[in-house]
Amino acid sequence: MSYNLRKLRVLIIDDNMPIRMLVRSLLLDLGFGAVDVAATAEDGWAVYFLHKPDLILLDWRMEGSMDGLQFTRRVRQELGSPRPRVPIIMMTGFANKQLVLDARDAGVTEILIKPFTVQTLIKHLTHIIENPRDFIVAPKFTGPDRRRRSAEVPEEKKKRTADKKAKADTVKKSSKYVDLRGKSKPGKEK
């Protein structure tokens, strides 16, 4: 048994037509029921109102009067926005720290760094389906909670932590292990 993605509607906003169409085709291949596209954030805003998508993928830099961050802020904060808590994945080729902070501040749910693989795309989509974030409405921030809840630690991370612990236990059991954090202080050994 696998996901029945036919019930999900996605909106893609990207001013680069071939990229837009490639992402659309990928999502349809993965089984999404309806994938709408828009070439500008302004057109995307109209489609967003019309279809109220379950998920939005959008480019950061776009031609027109609105970029991806401004679009996200409008979705999150504008009065009358039909789905202010909709998950938003921002696609970008610029992976610097400031962009990540700006995107999070605007209310982006996930950041998909280009070039991306199908597996990376799936990873982000799975996160959105399996680990949806709480939503914060605060004076200075409206958007998904940036902290992941402890119960939502991804399986990979859980496994890594368990592996580390097992490795540490093995070292402790070995004859060469010396615990340097003992009670005695330097210079006080007998």
Add this chain to the structure above:
Amino acid sequence: MTQDADKPVKVVRATYEAKQKVGGGGFSDKMIQAAEKRMKDAAEIFPSAAKHDMDKLNAILAEIRNGNVSQELVLRIKTSAHEIRVNGQMFQYPLVSAVAESLVSFCEAIKTLSGLPVEVIALHLKTLKIALDQGPRAIMERDRVELLSGLEKACAKALEA
């Protein structure tokens, strides 16, 4: 304290709406394979994907040749070149990606938009066009290295001048 700051923070718990709609089980292997194949075959559409940014770059170059020397143009060149670099990697066009990367680095280093630097930008655009026309991996490794080393020398000369 402002009036806004007095407003309480509201936390809306996650609703698992998407999960309820799609059920469990993850993505189907068959569908993942179809998407992987689509991505692999996407190399065909790269020249048209890159055309969008190539057109932007050519328009900026025309502006520079018409006497506009604003530093904002350098930023615009860098942005479009960066898009081509990233998409080149995604669509398996390593040479295009490498030439675009050379252009990004050059834009980060130049101080003026006149004389030799402009010719080096034009040279990059010409090389990008050739690399796009050649298709993915169409250029032999030896030629690739030679081409990139030629661009590197041109960049160094323009920066020295």
